[in-house]
Amino acid sequence: MTLDVRIQQSVVANLSSRPAPVRTGPFVIGVDPSVDSPGINYATPLPGLEISRADVTALVAAFRSYARKPRLEYVVSTAPGLERLLLDAGFTVEERHEYLVCTPGTIEQLPAPGGYTLREPITDADRAAMIAAQNAAFGGDPISTDADIARIAALQARGGIAVMALAPDGTCAGGGQAVPPNDGVSEVAGIAVTKHHRRRGIAGAMTAEITRRLFVAGAEIAWLEASGEDSWRVYERVGYRPTGRRLYIALD
Incomplete structure (x- = not known):
């Protein structure tokens, strides 16, 4: 295969x-x-x-x-x-992307910057804070709905991974997640850091931690897509390598 x-x-x-x-x-x-x-x-x-x-x-x-x-x-x-x-x-093509793959043999651990901590969101309040930070980082409103919170909780319950980054003052600086592995394969997605906390190495540290947790849980392959050159460089530092092409296409 x-x-x-x-x-x-x-x-x-x-x-x-x-x-x-x-x-x-x-x-x-x-x-x-x-x-x-x-x-x-x-x-x-x-x-x-x-x-x-x-x-x-x-x-x-x-x-x-x-x-x-x-x-x-x-x-x-x-x-x-x-x-x-x-x-x-x-249909009209929205985007064409290369996807990148990481394996236990290529992963590099990147520590969180000084004063920041990475951990799993455990409570609904944690999940709400992480989702709000992700939404803000992607240019949306810094809010989270009950449906958003339930979606992350369900993902975790099925064996998926979620990691949030906490700033020194205890606020959420970003987050990301990975879907439950299927046949040893899992997608990492939603890696986001709010504007004030960028360019400190948080995105790379979160990606590395999510990927590490996937491999500890038995996954063989983690994959993701980069939205631009900056994120591409971050993911390559973690150990992700370009592998194949994906298409986004829609009918308006």
């Missing part, structure tokens, strides 16, 4: 763990009734299955029936003809 296929299967498993996943033909849609965000409610193809125009039409209809924006994320090589079918159906 190729690494691309293993990564794609981990995406399928992640979406299948949503509160109300939908299987339609060769696709799975990760539906979460509590939120309509396209970044959560998206689809991905099952690797190795034939995909037709009729399958794409049915996929769009399924999205519409749940009042969700038709959107997909997937490893390109595992569905080589899919992009053409989606473009013909009116």
Whole structure:
């Protein structure tokens, strides 16, 4: 089994763990009734299955029936003809990314900067603080909803990892998480540091700690995507290496 296929299967498993996943033909849609965000409610193809125009039409209809924006994320090589079918159906490419992979043999531990501590959010108050910091770091409102808090708690209960960074004054400076491993593979995501605390090494330390915890729990492969050159350099210092390509594509 190729690494691309293993990564794609981990995406399928992640979406299948949503509160109300939908299987339609060769696709799975990760539906979460509590939120309509396209970044959560998206689809991905099952690797190795034939995909037709009729399958794409049915996929769009399924999205519409749940009042969700038709959107997909997937490893390109595992569905080589899919992009053409989606473009013909009116989809537009949002982004193309390389994904990076880390293994127990490549990970480097990066300590938290002086005065900062890294730990798991244990209470709902912890989770709320972490989510608010992540939202602020990504340019949103520094708030967290009950649904957000429940989502992180459920992720942890299923074997996922969450880590928050606490500043010297006790406030949350950022956070990140990893989904529960599937067949030894887990995605690390949501690594974010609020503006005032950036460029101190916190993002690298959080990424390293989340990845370390995954490997201690038995994961074999951790993977993630970098949003720009700065984050790319951070992840490479932790031991992540570029490996394959992913596509984000949606129908407006």
